[in-house]
Amino acid sequence: MLALLRYATSLGIDHREARRLSGLPVEPPPRRPIGRWIAGGGAVVLLGVLATALFLAFGRGSGSAFAGRSAASLPPPWKFTVDVLNGDGDINYTRRLADRVGSFGYRLGHVTKANRFGYKQTVVYFERGGQAAARRLASQLGCGTVSPLPGGTNARRLVVIAGPASATC
Numbered sequence: 001m002l003a004l005l006r007y008a009t010s011l012g013i014d015h016r017e018a019r020r021l022s023g024l025p026v027e028p029p030p031r032r033p034i035g036r037w038i039a040g041g042g043a044v045v046l047l048g049v050l051a052t053a054l055f056l057a058f059g060r061g062s063g064s065a066f067a068g069r070s071a072a073s074l075p076p077p078w079k080f081t082v083d084v085l086n087g088d089g090d091i092n093y094t095r096r097l098a099d100r101v102g103s104f105g106y107r108l109g110h111v112t113k114a115n116r117f118g119y120k121q122t123v124v125y126f127e128r129g130g131q132a133a134a135r136r137l138a139s140q141l142g143c144g145t146v147s148p149l150p151g152g153t154n155a156r157r158l159v160v161i162a163g164p165a166s167a168t169c
Helices: 002-011 015-022 033-058 065-073 091-103 131-141
Strands: 081-086 107-113 123-126 146-148 157-162
Touching: 081 091, 091 107, 091 131, 091 157, 123 131, 131 146, 131 157
Parallel strands: 081 107, 081 157, 123 146
Antiparallel strands: 123 157
16 A cells, blocks of 8 residues: 555656546546635736726826827827937947937937037937927937027938936936
């Protein structure tokens, strides 16, 4: 008997499986209502988290209704070309900033150094007619600073001059 018990435990056979293998009648497994309650509660929590995430993502939006309408009336980001210029001397930060701009869907123009390295903060410059697009890009970057670019009439061209990485926009 001890050998049979040892053999059965080494194979990982439980009582129900041993009865089934020996041809004896097998009783149905015991009902576990607590397991069903736990699974049901987990499903309810999962649905609640999903509903909250969807509400936050698509529900209220950010800011006022006017800001949502103005952003919706702008052309999509891929219709804008953005030049990213290094205005502080840290080309690695400038490249990371250019990657962020590209990840928002904008077409990247030139990523190069600016005419000088003395910029104290990151600024988004726009040509005539591109102020709303510049504000959108500035808010996506976490910058509130936009400024007109002297000359030029291409409203779908923006220029970002990267200041130091430590400075806030």
